[in-house]
Amino acid sequence: MRQDWYCDEVIPGSVEVEVVAETATVLAFRPPRPGFGREHVIVVPKAHVGSLLDLEPDLAAEMMAVLQQTAAEVVARHGGCQVLTTLGDEQHNQHLHWHVAAGDGVARFVPTGGWNP
DSSP states (O other), X not given: OOOOHIIIIITTTSSOOEEEEEOXXXXXXEOSSOOSSSEEEEEEESSOOOSGGGOOHXXXXXXXXXXXXXXXHXXXXXXXXXXXXXXXXXOSSSSOOEEEEESTTSOOOOOOTTOOO
16 A cells, blocks of 8 residues: 555645645645644645656656745745655655755754864
8 A cells, every 4th residue: 555645635635735836747735734844835746756766857847847936935935945855764655745844843954073064
């Protein structure tokens, strides 16, 4: 059994979400229970794609355009944001998804050792 909340619940409309951006193949939305950050938007392909490792180039270009638009809007409101996806054991939902998040609750870079950017 595949774990795919996006294909099973969000894309068919079984769960109400606030749509931020949408194309024929990509959906960006605010989840009903944000996972992190004061601002949290999730960007997914509408068709099932398991992870970034399975993403085809044509869809990748459209996803990047939606990610870029979404991230620009979040940066304009909050001054910065994080854009991330997970793979393998770190991927809790087996459908490619990108998080665009800003504010308290996002991961912060903490230098360890001698590297000082």
